[in-house]
Amino acid sequence: MRWRHLRSLRVRLIAVFAAVALTTAVSASGIAYWLNRDAVLQRAQDAALKDFRLSLTRNVSDLPLNATCQQLVDLAGLVATSGLNYQVVLVDDAQPGCTASSDPTHFTVDQVPAALRVTVAKPRQVTSHSPNAYHLYWQRVNLNGHPYVVGGTKVVPTGPTAYMFKSLDTERADLYTLSCSLAIATLLALIGSALLAQAASATVLRPVRRLGDAARRLGEGHLDTRLEVEGADELADLARTFNRTAESLAEQVQELSAREAQSRRFVADMSHELRTPLTAMTAVTDILEDEADTLDPMIAPAVRLVVSETRRLSDLVENLMEVTRFDAGTAKLVADEMDIADLIMSCIDGRAWYDAVELDAPRGVLAVVDPRRLDVVFANLIGNALKHGGSPVRVRVRETADTVVVEVSDSGPGIPEDVLPHVFDRFYKADKGRARSEGSGLGLSIAMANAQIHGGTITAANGGTGAVFTLTLPLTQPVPAESTAIITTGTTTRTTPPAGHGRSQEQSK
16 A cells, blocks of 8 residues: 555655755756856955965065075065965075075975976967967865965076965855755755645545546446536546546446346246246146056157147246346345255255255254245256266265355366356356256356355366356355345344335245
8 A cells, every 4th residue: 555655646756856856956957056166266266366476576676686594584585475374485496405495394395296297397389379488287185174376487497496285264154055955956956846736636536536536436436527627727628538438337337237128028028928828837747647658658748748849838937936036136045044055955855856956054043044946056056967977976965164165066077167257257158178967057156146146156167076056155145235134033034125025926946
Protein backbone atom coordinates (compact mmCIF):
# COMPACT_ATOMS: atom_id res chain seq x y z
CA MET A 1 0.00 0.00 0.00
CA ARG A 2 2.83 2.37 0.84
CA TRP A 3 4.59 1.75 -2.46
CA ARG A 4 1.30 2.20 -4.30
CA HIS A 5 0.90 5.59 -2.61
CA LEU A 6 4.42 6.54 -3.64
CA ARG A 7 3.59 5.62 -7.25
CA SER A 8 0.50 7.85 -7.30
CA LEU A 9 0.16 10.54 -9.94
CA ARG A 10 0.13 13.30 -7.31
CA VAL A 11 3.48 12.20 -5.85
CA ARG A 12 5.02 11.80 -9.29
CA LEU A 13 3.78 15.23 -10.36
CA ILE A 14 5.23 16.85 -7.25
CA ALA A 15 8.48 14.94 -7.76
CA VAL A 16 8.74 16.13 -11.38
CA PHE A 17 8.02 19.74 -10.40
CA ALA A 18 10.56 19.53 -7.58
CA ALA A 19 13.20 17.93 -9.82
CA VAL A 20 12.73 20.55 -12.53
CA ALA A 21 12.77 23.38 -9.99
CA LEU A 22 15.81 21.95 -8.22
CA THR A 23 17.72 21.49 -11.48
CA THR A 24 16.81 24.98 -12.67
CA ALA A 25 17.57 26.62 -9.32
CA VAL A 26 20.88 24.81 -8.89
CA SER A 27 21.93 25.61 -12.44
CA ALA A 28 20.94 29.28 -12.09
CA SER A 29 22.57 29.55 -8.66
CA GLY A 30 25.74 27.88 -9.90
CA ILE A 31 26.00 30.18 -12.89
CA ALA A 32 25.26 33.24 -10.75
CA TYR A 33 27.82 32.16 -8.16
CA TRP A 34 30.61 31.61 -10.65
CA LEU A 35 29.87 34.84 -12.51
CA ASN A 36 29.84 36.83 -9.28
CA ARG A 37 32.88 35.00 -7.99
CA ASP A 38 34.92 35.86 -11.07
CA ALA A 39 33.66 39.45 -10.99
CA VAL A 40 34.47 39.94 -7.30
CA LEU A 41 37.90 38.36 -7.51
CA GLN A 42 38.72 40.11 -10.77
CA ARG A 43 37.72 43.48 -9.36
CA ALA A 44 39.74 42.97 -6.18
CA GLN A 45 42.88 41.79 -7.91
CA ASP A 46 42.69 44.44 -10.65
CA ALA A 47 42.37 47.19 -8.05
CA ALA A 48 45.28 45.79 -6.00
CA LEU A 49 47.56 45.28 -9.02
CA LYS A 50 46.80 48.73 -10.39
CA ASP A 51 47.49 50.36 -7.04
CA PHE A 52 50.66 48.28 -6.64
CA ARG A 53 51.92 49.43 -10.05
CA LEU A 54 51.15 53.08 -9.36
CA SER A 55 52.65 53.03 -5.87
CA LEU A 56 55.74 51.26 -7.10
CA THR A 57 56.18 53.71 -9.98
CA ARG A 58 55.65 56.69 -7.67
CA ASN A 59 58.15 55.58 -4.99
CA VAL A 60 60.84 53.87 -7.05
CA SER A 61 62.09 57.21 -8.41
CA ASP A 62 63.55 58.00 -4.96
CA LEU A 63 65.49 54.72 -4.91
CA PRO A 64 69.24 55.37 -5.64
CA LEU A 65 71.33 53.12 -7.80
CA ASN A 66 73.00 50.30 -5.93
CA ALA A 67 70.50 50.82 -3.10
CA THR A 68 71.30 49.20 0.20
CA CYS A 69 69.17 46.49 1.77
CA GLN A 70 67.76 48.98 4.26
CA GLN A 71 66.71 51.28 1.47
CA LEU A 72 64.87 48.36 -0.14
CA VAL A 73 63.10 47.72 3.15
CA ASP A 74 62.05 51.37 3.30
CA LEU A 75 60.80 51.17 -0.28
CA ALA A 76 58.77 48.06 0.51
CA GLY A 77 57.17 49.86 3.43
CA LEU A 78 56.34 52.92 1.34
CA VAL A 79 54.78 50.89 -1.44
CA ALA A 80 52.72 48.86 1.06
CA THR A 81 51.26 51.96 2.71
CA SER A 82 48.44 51.98 0.16
CA GLY A 83 44.93 51.85 1.55
CA LEU A 84 44.28 48.52 -0.22
CA ASN A 85 46.12 46.66 2.55
CA TYR A 86 48.61 44.51 0.68
CA GLN A 87 52.19 43.55 1.59
CA VAL A 88 55.36 43.98 -0.54
CA VAL A 89 58.50 41.91 -0.83
CA LEU A 90 61.59 43.23 -2.72
CA VAL A 91 64.39 40.99 -3.91
CA ASP A 92 67.69 42.35 -5.27
CA ASP A 93 69.69 39.78 -7.18
CA ALA A 94 72.75 41.99 -6.88
CA GLN A 95 72.64 41.60 -3.10
CA PRO A 96 72.36 37.89 -2.29
CA GLY A 97 70.59 37.29 0.99
CA CYS A 98 68.89 40.69 0.96
CA THR A 99 65.10 40.35 0.99
CA ALA A 100 63.08 43.42 1.91
CA SER A 101 59.53 42.76 3.23
CA SER A 102 56.92 45.11 4.58
CA ASP A 103 55.92 42.26 6.97
CA PRO A 104 58.92 39.92 7.25
CA THR A 105 57.26 37.71 9.86
CA HIS A 106 54.48 36.61 7.52
CA PHE A 107 55.65 37.21 3.96
CA THR A 108 58.90 36.12 2.29
CA VAL A 109 60.04 35.47 -1.22
CA ASP A 110 59.77 31.74 -0.59
CA GLN A 111 55.99 32.09 -0.56
CA VAL A 112 56.00 33.35 -4.13
CA PRO A 113 55.08 30.51 -6.55
CA ALA A 114 58.12 29.32 -8.47
CA ALA A 115 56.33 29.63 -11.81
CA LEU A 116 55.55 33.27 -11.08
CA ARG A 117 59.19 34.05 -10.17
CA VAL A 118 60.43 32.48 -13.39
CA THR A 119 57.88 34.39 -15.47
CA VAL A 120 58.61 37.73 -13.81
CA ALA A 121 62.37 37.39 -14.35
CA LYS A 122 62.03 36.53 -18.04
CA PRO A 123 62.27 39.59 -20.37
CA ARG A 124 59.86 39.93 -23.29
CA GLN A 125 60.61 41.17 -26.80
CA VAL A 126 60.26 44.92 -27.04
CA THR A 127 57.87 46.08 -29.76
CA SER A 128 55.98 49.23 -30.61
CA HIS A 129 52.95 47.77 -28.86
CA SER A 130 54.99 46.51 -25.88
CA PRO A 131 57.86 48.92 -25.18
CA ASN A 132 58.72 47.36 -21.79
CA ALA A 133 60.72 44.17 -21.46
CA TYR A 134 59.29 43.32 -18.09
CA HIS A 135 55.61 43.15 -17.19
CA LEU A 136 53.43 42.75 -14.14
CA TYR A 137 52.21 39.17 -13.64
CA TRP A 138 49.88 37.70 -11.02
CA GLN A 139 48.70 34.38 -9.66
CA ARG A 140 46.07 33.30 -7.10
CA VAL A 141 47.44 31.06 -4.37
CA ASN A 142 46.43 29.68 -0.99
CA LEU A 143 48.80 30.52 1.84
CA ASN A 144 48.21 28.83 5.19
CA GLY A 145 44.52 28.33 4.39
CA HIS A 146 43.94 31.91 3.22
CA PRO A 147 43.40 33.03 -0.39
CA TYR A 148 45.86 35.57 -1.86
CA VAL A 149 46.62 37.14 -5.17
CA VAL A 150 50.39 37.45 -5.70
CA GLY A 151 51.72 39.93 -8.26
CA GLY A 152 55.31 40.47 -9.36
CA THR A 153 57.40 42.67 -11.66
CA LYS A 154 60.88 44.05 -12.14
CA VAL A 155 61.23 47.54 -10.64
CA VAL A 156 63.75 48.52 -13.32
CA PRO A 157 65.54 46.27 -15.74
CA THR A 158 68.70 46.27 -13.59
CA GLY A 159 66.98 46.80 -10.25
CA PRO A 160 65.20 44.61 -7.72
CA THR A 161 62.07 42.55 -8.27
CA ALA A 162 58.94 43.51 -6.36
CA TYR A 163 56.18 41.10 -5.25
CA MET A 164 52.77 41.99 -3.86
CA PHE A 165 50.59 39.82 -1.51
CA LYS A 166 46.94 40.84 -1.43
CA SER A 167 44.60 38.94 0.91
CA LEU A 168 41.23 37.84 -0.55
CA ASP A 169 39.63 36.90 2.78
CA THR A 170 37.09 39.71 2.51
CA GLU A 171 36.08 38.59 -0.98
CA ARG A 172 35.87 34.96 0.20
CA ALA A 173 33.54 36.02 3.01
CA ASP A 174 31.41 37.93 0.53
CA LEU A 175 31.28 34.88 -1.75
CA TYR A 176 30.35 32.64 1.20
CA THR A 177 27.48 35.00 2.02
CA LEU A 178 26.45 34.92 -1.63
CA SER A 179 26.53 31.10 -1.71
CA CYS A 180 24.36 30.91 1.43
CA SER A 181 21.89 33.33 -0.14
CA LEU A 182 21.76 31.28 -3.33
CA ALA A 183 21.30 28.05 -1.33
CA ILE A 184 18.41 29.63 0.58
CA ALA A 185 16.94 30.83 -2.71
CA THR A 186 17.26 27.31 -4.13
CA LEU A 187 15.51 25.83 -1.09
CA LEU A 188 12.72 28.39 -1.35
CA ALA A 189 12.37 27.62 -5.06
CA LEU A 190 12.12 23.91 -4.23
CA ILE A 191 9.45 24.52 -1.59
CA GLY A 192 7.60 26.87 -3.92
CA SER A 193 7.68 24.31 -6.73
CA ALA A 194 6.32 21.62 -4.38
CA LEU A 195 3.46 23.93 -3.36
CA LEU A 196 2.83 24.82 -6.98
CA ALA A 197 2.84 21.13 -7.91
CA GLN A 198 0.41 20.43 -5.09
CA ALA A 199 -1.94 23.11 -6.36
CA ALA A 200 -1.54 21.97 -9.97
CA SER A 201 -2.07 18.33 -9.05
CA ALA A 202 -5.21 19.22 -7.11
CA THR A 203 -6.53 21.08 -10.14
CA VAL A 204 -5.66 18.26 -12.54
CA LEU A 205 -6.40 15.26 -10.35
CA ARG A 206 -9.77 16.42 -9.05
CA PRO A 207 -11.47 15.79 -12.44
CA VAL A 208 -9.48 12.57 -12.81
CA ARG A 209 -10.68 11.43 -9.38
CA ARG A 210 -14.25 12.28 -10.29
CA LEU A 211 -13.81 10.32 -13.51
CA GLY A 212 -12.44 7.34 -11.56
CA ASP A 213 -15.35 7.44 -9.11
CA ALA A 214 -17.81 7.67 -11.99
CA ALA A 215 -16.16 4.74 -13.80
CA ARG A 216 -16.28 2.72 -10.58
CA ARG A 217 -19.98 3.45 -10.12
CA LEU A 218 -20.60 2.60 -13.76
CA GLY A 219 -18.79 -0.70 -13.28
CA GLU A 220 -20.99 -1.41 -10.23
CA GLY A 221 -24.06 -1.18 -12.44
CA HIS A 222 -25.15 2.44 -11.92
CA LEU A 223 -25.68 3.10 -15.61
CA ASP A 224 -27.20 6.53 -14.95
CA THR A 225 -23.83 7.87 -13.76
CA ARG A 226 -22.77 11.01 -15.63
CA LEU A 227 -20.05 13.62 -15.21
CA GLU A 228 -20.60 17.36 -15.03
CA VAL A 229 -18.72 18.96 -17.92
CA GLU A 230 -16.88 22.19 -17.13
CA GLY A 231 -14.69 24.17 -19.50
CA ALA A 232 -13.38 23.27 -22.93
CA ASP A 233 -10.01 21.67 -22.19
CA GLU A 234 -8.86 18.08 -22.62
CA LEU A 235 -10.40 17.00 -19.31
CA ALA A 236 -13.75 18.40 -20.41
CA ASP A 237 -13.44 16.44 -23.67
CA LEU A 238 -12.67 13.33 -21.61
CA ALA A 239 -15.78 13.93 -19.47
CA ARG A 240 -17.93 14.32 -22.60
CA THR A 241 -16.48 11.11 -24.02
CA PHE A 242 -17.24 9.32 -20.76
CA ASN A 243 -20.83 10.56 -20.79
CA ARG A 244 -21.32 9.46 -24.40
CA THR A 245 -19.81 6.07 -23.60
CA ALA A 246 -22.02 5.68 -20.52
CA GLU A 247 -25.13 6.57 -22.53
CA SER A 248 -24.21 4.08 -25.26
CA LEU A 249 -23.47 1.41 -22.67
CA ALA A 250 -26.75 2.04 -20.88
CA GLU A 251 -28.66 1.71 -24.16
CA GLN A 252 -26.86 -1.53 -25.06
CA VAL A 253 -27.34 -3.01 -21.58
CA GLN A 254 -31.02 -2.06 -21.67
CA GLU A 255 -31.40 -3.70 -25.05
CA LEU A 256 -29.53 -6.83 -23.97
CA SER A 257 -31.52 -7.00 -20.74
CA ALA A 258 -34.74 -6.77 -22.70
CA ARG A 259 -33.62 -9.55 -25.03
CA GLU A 260 -32.48 -11.70 -22.12
CA ALA A 261 -35.79 -11.15 -20.33
CA GLN A 262 -37.63 -12.15 -23.48
CA SER A 263 -35.50 -15.28 -23.79
CA ARG A 264 -36.06 -16.24 -20.16
CA ARG A 265 -39.78 -15.57 -20.48
CA PHE A 266 -39.91 -17.68 -23.65
CA VAL A 267 -38.14 -20.61 -21.98
CA ALA A 268 -40.28 -20.28 -18.85
CA ASP A 269 -43.49 -20.04 -20.88
CA MET A 270 -42.46 -22.91 -23.12
CA SER A 271 -41.55 -25.10 -20.15
CA HIS A 272 -44.78 -24.21 -18.38
CA GLU A 273 -46.86 -24.95 -21.46
CA LEU A 274 -45.09 -28.28 -21.92
CA ARG A 275 -45.83 -29.41 -18.37
CA THR A 276 -49.57 -29.89 -18.97
CA PRO A 277 -49.26 -32.25 -21.96
CA LEU A 278 -46.26 -33.93 -20.36
CA THR A 279 -48.30 -34.65 -17.25
CA ALA A 280 -50.90 -36.39 -19.37
CA MET A 281 -48.25 -38.19 -21.41
CA THR A 282 -46.48 -39.34 -18.24
CA ALA A 283 -49.70 -40.77 -16.86
CA VAL A 284 -50.31 -42.63 -20.11
CA THR A 285 -46.75 -43.91 -20.34
CA ASP A 286 -46.94 -45.18 -16.75
CA ILE A 287 -49.98 -47.25 -17.74
CA LEU A 288 -48.27 -48.43 -20.91
CA GLU A 289 -45.18 -49.42 -18.92
CA ASP A 290 -47.30 -51.50 -16.53
CA GLU A 291 -48.94 -53.23 -19.51
CA ALA A 292 -45.74 -53.62 -21.55
CA ASP A 293 -45.36 -57.30 -20.67
CA THR A 294 -48.82 -58.11 -22.01
CA LEU A 295 -48.37 -56.25 -25.28
CA ASP A 296 -47.40 -57.73 -28.59
CA PRO A 297 -43.62 -58.42 -28.66
CA MET A 298 -43.34 -56.28 -31.77
CA ILE A 299 -44.96 -53.30 -30.00
CA ALA A 300 -43.36 -53.60 -26.55
CA PRO A 301 -39.91 -52.11 -27.52
CA ALA A 302 -41.59 -49.09 -29.02
CA VAL A 303 -43.69 -48.61 -25.90
CA ARG A 304 -40.63 -48.79 -23.66
CA LEU A 305 -38.84 -46.27 -25.91
CA VAL A 306 -41.80 -43.88 -25.68
CA VAL A 307 -41.84 -44.27 -21.88
CA SER A 308 -38.06 -43.57 -21.63
CA GLU A 309 -38.09 -40.56 -23.92
CA THR A 310 -41.19 -39.10 -22.25
CA ARG A 311 -39.47 -39.25 -18.88
CA ARG A 312 -36.35 -37.75 -20.38
CA LEU A 313 -38.40 -34.91 -21.90
CA SER A 314 -40.05 -34.34 -18.52
CA ASP A 315 -36.65 -34.14 -16.83
CA LEU A 316 -35.45 -31.71 -19.51
CA VAL A 317 -38.45 -29.42 -18.95
CA GLU A 318 -37.90 -29.43 -15.20
CA ASN A 319 -34.22 -28.61 -15.72
CA LEU A 320 -35.06 -25.78 -18.09
CA MET A 321 -37.45 -24.32 -15.56
CA GLU A 322 -34.81 -24.55 -12.84
CA VAL A 323 -32.22 -22.84 -15.08
CA THR A 324 -34.76 -20.11 -15.83
CA ARG A 325 -35.25 -19.50 -12.11
CA PHE A 326 -31.52 -19.15 -11.57
CA ASP A 327 -31.18 -16.77 -14.51
CA ALA A 328 -34.09 -14.68 -13.32
CA GLY A 329 -32.72 -14.57 -9.77
CA THR A 330 -35.92 -16.01 -8.31
CA ALA A 331 -34.36 -19.19 -6.90
CA LYS A 332 -34.68 -19.23 -3.10
CA LEU A 333 -33.07 -21.19 -0.31
CA VAL A 334 -35.16 -23.05 2.25
CA ALA A 335 -32.26 -23.80 4.56
CA ASP A 336 -32.06 -25.97 7.68
CA GLU A 337 -29.16 -27.03 9.81
CA MET A 338 -28.56 -30.52 8.45
CA ASP A 339 -26.08 -33.33 8.93
CA ILE A 340 -24.21 -33.70 5.64
CA ALA A 341 -23.72 -37.45 6.12
CA ASP A 342 -27.49 -37.94 6.51
CA LEU A 343 -28.17 -35.98 3.33
CA ILE A 344 -25.70 -38.07 1.31
CA MET A 345 -27.09 -41.33 2.72
CA SER A 346 -30.62 -40.20 1.89
CA CYS A 347 -29.56 -39.41 -1.68
CA ILE A 348 -27.84 -42.79 -2.09
CA ASP A 349 -30.67 -44.83 -0.52
CA GLY A 350 -33.37 -43.01 -2.46
CA ARG A 351 -31.71 -43.97 -5.74
CA ALA A 352 -30.53 -47.45 -4.73
CA TRP A 353 -26.85 -46.65 -5.19
CA TYR A 354 -25.67 -48.15 -1.88
CA ASP A 355 -23.93 -51.12 -3.57
CA ALA A 356 -21.96 -48.86 -5.95
CA VAL A 357 -20.90 -46.03 -3.63
CA GLU A 358 -18.26 -46.07 -0.87
CA LEU A 359 -19.08 -43.39 1.70
CA ASP A 360 -16.57 -41.88 4.10
CA ALA A 361 -18.66 -39.26 5.92
CA PRO A 362 -18.38 -38.76 9.69
CA ARG A 363 -21.60 -37.82 11.42
CA GLY A 364 -21.92 -34.53 13.21
CA VAL A 365 -20.79 -32.30 10.32
CA LEU A 366 -23.63 -29.77 10.44
CA ALA A 367 -24.22 -27.07 7.86
CA VAL A 368 -27.06 -24.67 7.12
CA VAL A 369 -28.22 -25.85 3.68
CA ASP A 370 -31.30 -26.36 1.57
CA PRO A 371 -31.68 -30.18 1.67
CA ARG A 372 -33.68 -30.33 -1.56
CA ARG A 373 -31.11 -28.34 -3.53
CA LEU A 374 -28.19 -30.18 -1.96
CA ASP A 375 -29.86 -33.49 -2.88
CA VAL A 376 -29.88 -32.27 -6.49
CA VAL A 377 -26.14 -31.54 -6.25
CA PHE A 378 -25.28 -34.95 -4.73
CA ALA A 379 -27.51 -36.76 -7.23
CA ASN A 380 -25.85 -35.04 -10.17
CA LEU A 381 -22.28 -35.58 -8.94
CA ILE A 382 -22.71 -39.22 -7.86
CA GLY A 383 -24.94 -40.12 -10.82
CA ASN A 384 -22.50 -38.50 -13.23
CA ALA A 385 -19.61 -40.46 -11.65
CA LEU A 386 -21.52 -43.76 -11.89
CA LYS A 387 -22.60 -43.12 -15.48
CA HIS A 388 -19.25 -42.00 -16.87
CA GLY A 389 -16.62 -43.31 -14.45
CA GLY A 390 -18.07 -46.55 -13.19
CA SER A 391 -18.19 -47.99 -9.71
CA PRO A 392 -17.00 -47.92 -7.12
CA VAL A 393 -17.67 -44.24 -6.60
CA ARG A 394 -16.02 -42.85 -3.47
CA VAL A 395 -17.65 -39.99 -1.53
CA ARG A 396 -15.54 -38.41 1.20
CA VAL A 397 -16.63 -35.65 3.57
CA ARG A 398 -14.29 -33.49 5.66
CA GLU A 399 -14.80 -30.37 7.73
CA THR A 400 -12.46 -27.35 7.85
CA ALA A 401 -12.61 -24.25 10.03
CA ASP A 402 -15.68 -22.73 8.36
CA THR A 403 -16.47 -24.98 5.36
CA VAL A 404 -17.46 -28.53 4.56
CA VAL A 405 -15.80 -30.28 1.61
CA VAL A 406 -17.37 -33.21 -0.24
CA GLU A 407 -15.19 -35.10 -2.73
CA VAL A 408 -16.79 -37.43 -5.29
CA SER A 409 -14.28 -39.58 -7.20
CA ASP A 410 -14.88 -42.38 -9.68
CA SER A 411 -12.83 -45.22 -11.14
CA GLY A 412 -12.98 -44.17 -14.76
CA PRO A 413 -10.38 -42.87 -17.22
CA GLY A 414 -10.72 -39.30 -16.01
CA ILE A 415 -11.74 -36.15 -17.86
CA PRO A 416 -9.78 -35.10 -20.97
CA GLU A 417 -7.81 -31.91 -20.42
CA ASP A 418 -9.67 -30.10 -23.21
CA VAL A 419 -13.00 -30.99 -21.59
CA LEU A 420 -12.16 -29.89 -18.02
CA PRO A 421 -12.81 -26.15 -18.61
CA HIS A 422 -16.28 -26.90 -20.03
CA VAL A 423 -17.74 -29.58 -17.73
CA PHE A 424 -20.03 -27.03 -16.04
CA ASP A 425 -21.17 -25.40 -19.29
CA ARG A 426 -24.80 -25.79 -20.22
CA PHE A 427 -25.64 -28.48 -22.80
CA TYR A 428 -21.99 -29.58 -22.93
CA LYS A 429 -21.37 -33.28 -23.40
CA ALA A 430 -17.94 -34.88 -23.32
CA ASP A 431 -18.73 -37.45 -26.01
CA LYS A 432 -15.12 -37.92 -27.06
CA GLY A 433 -13.65 -38.96 -23.72
CA ARG A 434 -16.63 -40.74 -22.11
CA ALA A 435 -19.53 -42.92 -23.02
CA ARG A 436 -22.38 -41.22 -24.76
CA SER A 437 -24.58 -39.40 -22.25
CA GLU A 438 -28.36 -39.66 -22.35
CA GLY A 439 -28.73 -36.52 -20.21
CA SER A 440 -29.50 -33.03 -21.32
CA GLY A 441 -26.11 -31.55 -20.47
CA LEU A 442 -27.66 -29.36 -17.78
CA GLY A 443 -27.00 -31.50 -14.71
CA LEU A 444 -23.56 -30.20 -13.74
CA SER A 445 -24.46 -26.59 -14.54
CA ILE A 446 -27.53 -26.86 -12.27
CA ALA A 447 -25.39 -28.48 -9.58
CA MET A 448 -22.93 -25.57 -9.82
CA ALA A 449 -25.79 -23.03 -9.60
CA ASN A 450 -27.17 -24.77 -6.50
CA ALA A 451 -23.71 -24.75 -4.91
CA GLN A 452 -23.25 -21.07 -5.69
CA ILE A 453 -26.63 -20.09 -4.23
CA HIS A 454 -25.33 -21.66 -0.99
CA GLY A 455 -22.19 -19.52 -1.25
CA GLY A 456 -20.06 -22.48 -2.32
CA THR A 457 -18.53 -23.86 -5.49
CA ILE A 458 -17.69 -27.07 -7.34
CA THR A 459 -14.37 -27.88 -9.00
CA ALA A 460 -13.49 -30.68 -11.38
CA ALA A 461 -10.08 -32.35 -11.71
CA ASN A 462 -8.43 -35.69 -12.42
CA GLY A 463 -7.26 -37.74 -9.45
CA GLY A 464 -5.17 -40.86 -9.24
CA THR A 465 -7.93 -43.26 -10.32
CA GLY A 466 -10.39 -41.09 -12.21
CA ALA A 467 -12.30 -37.83 -12.15
CA VAL A 468 -12.73 -35.94 -8.86
CA PHE A 469 -15.50 -33.41 -8.25
CA THR A 470 -15.05 -31.31 -5.10
CA LEU A 471 -18.02 -29.49 -3.53
CA THR A 472 -17.13 -26.76 -1.02
CA LEU A 473 -19.88 -25.20 1.10
CA PRO A 474 -19.84 -22.74 4.02
CA LEU A 475 -21.11 -24.14 7.32
CA THR A 476 -23.43 -21.16 7.80
CA GLN A 477 -25.35 -19.05 5.32
CA PRO A 478 -25.21 -15.22 5.30
CA VAL A 479 -28.53 -13.40 5.46
CA PRO A 480 -29.17 -11.63 2.11
CA ALA A 481 -30.33 -8.05 2.72
CA GLU A 482 -34.12 -7.59 2.38
CA SER A 483 -34.63 -11.06 0.93
CA THR A 484 -34.51 -13.70 3.72
CA ALA A 485 -34.81 -13.91 7.47
CA ILE A 486 -33.33 -16.43 9.92
CA ILE A 487 -35.64 -17.99 12.51
CA THR A 488 -34.58 -20.54 15.13
CA THR A 489 -36.83 -23.28 16.46
CA GLY A 490 -35.27 -25.41 19.14
CA THR A 491 -31.94 -26.62 17.79
CA THR A 492 -32.92 -26.06 14.16
CA THR A 493 -32.04 -22.90 12.29
CA ARG A 494 -34.30 -22.26 9.33
CA THR A 495 -34.06 -19.67 6.57
CA THR A 496 -37.40 -18.36 5.32
CA PRO A 497 -38.37 -15.63 2.91
CA PRO A 498 -39.78 -12.42 4.40
CA ALA A 499 -43.49 -11.76 4.63
CA GLY A 500 -45.19 -11.65 1.30
CA HIS A 501 -42.97 -14.26 -0.37
CA GLY A 502 -43.86 -17.93 -0.38
CA ARG A 503 -41.18 -20.58 -0.12
CA SER A 504 -39.87 -21.92 -3.39
CA GLN A 505 -40.47 -25.65 -3.72
CA GLU A 506 -39.18 -26.15 -7.28
CA GLN A 507 -37.86 -29.60 -8.00
CA SER A 508 -34.76 -30.05 -10.16
CA LYS A 509 -33.39 -33.25 -11.50
